[in-house]
Amino acid sequence: MFSTRAIVASAIILAGLAWADSCDDIEDTSSIEVARPLSASYITERNDYWSTSCRAMKPTCVLFPKSAAEVSTIVQVLTSNSEPFAVKSGGHNPNNGWSSVEGGPLISMEKLDQVTLDEETGIARVGPGQRLDSIAAELDGTGWTFVGGRIGNTGVGGLILGGGLSYMSAQYGWSASSVIEYEVVLANGTITTASATQNPDLYRVLKGGGNNFAIVVSYLLQTYRQGNIFGGNLVFKHTDNNARELLKAVRDFTEYNTDDKAAVIVTAERAPVDLIDSWILFLFYDGPDVPEGIFKNFTDVGPILDTTKVQSYAKLMAGSNWAVLPASAVQIGTETVPLPSAADGEEIMGAFHEHWRSMSDTVQLVPGIVSSIAFQPFPKAIAEAALERGEDLINVDPDADRLIIEMNYAFSLQELNYQKMDQKMQETYGGIRNRVLAYQEQRKLPDVYCPLFMNYAFHRQDYWGRLKPEDAEFARDVAERYDPTGFFRDRTGGWKP
Incomplete structure (x- = not known):
């Protein structure tokens, strides 16, 4: 009679054989490139994620299709079993299992690069x-x-x-x-x-x-x-006064800017013991000649570093990758919030920012921690431009200006700290959401549709529940x-x- 331990061991072995079927079948019956563990291409692809938590997941193999027909072959093989799989484009989403997989094949789209x-x-x-x-x-x-x-x-x-x-x-x-x-x-x-x-x-x-x-x-x-564009970063030292002025500037820009070629992202960033406590702004204008005064509310605050210049869009993109932190576990969460009025802006924008600072205060001893919050204008113009080009699932009416808030934690030793930071991320975006609901109860914020932005959403957030039913x-x-x-x-x- 088999012992319980022997039965469990046999089940694990059989499961492992079943999970290897797709890799074996594809390798045996097609010319699709199959990379196995310990091969250079497997290791490279497995490590090519923004978050170390995704890199820690172990696919049974990595598949590199070169055509739609080869993707079709892979799908047909996968339908013959029940193993998990993932499809990876760039690997930038830090949610575990979204474009990474444990115990099943990873389909890399790397060679579909036309x-x-x-x-x-x-x-x-x-x-x-x-x-x-x-x-x-x-x-x-x-x-x-x-x-x-x-x-x-x-x-x-x-x-x-x-x-x-x-x-x-x-x-x-x-x-x-x-x-x-x-x-x-x-x-x-x-x-x-x-x-x-x-x-x-x-x-x-x-x-x-x-x-x-x-x-x-x-x-x-x-x-x-x-043609050429204007873009780059402004960096400010954090002070209470700078914070008030920059939060007011992004609120006002969202409501009053009428030049659709201009865009900003206003980001606060912190690292332990005030090693970093700063504001980093992304400024963009779709053209080389920036209308006078369009970014004045930001530049008047007094940056300590200004990298903005006229350049090609390709150079701007190539120069933006400093924002990707190597060797860090990354968690991203989001909230979409109604834009507060000018009269209530200082109170409400300040409340969002202070909540984030209080949350980041509690994780300053986590190894490698970098905390950030980004205020991104979501004016009516974006909804109008999207609707002009056809229906989508986001389906935002151009009835109000909004902000998309992105919250990030990057940290080391993800094996020890991931669950703690998971909870902290929930408290961070949850606190923003609770403040929005409270201000709506007080009629200080309008009760408008605010879907979650999928590209920034945390795995525990209810993306579908925030869409229109x-x-x-x-x-x-x-x-x-x-x-x-x-x-x-x-x-x-x-x-x-």
């Missing part, structure tokens, strides 16, 4: 293996630009599927707003396209719906005319139609409708 541009129309075919800095480099000198994010190392796939907030969003909407067509592999291995005229329901949910519906193997994008229901219906077995919903990470 960028083909029609220089007359500005229409480009782009693969999910591209990152923002590499796309910008490919387009540099053509006179066209992609509506991407703000950190060059960000992968195209995760950015667009989450919506994508750009310096150019007030002009052109979300990054996803400029997608003309998605080429996708469905849960049954079918290769098809989603556009306004073909599979329009799938087309809509892919704009803000994440990885729940298909694997995107290429994007057909509308790019836009662009009719949009969440629409996404569930589309998922049932295109993936009736729950292939993507049950076997990959991410927020599930």
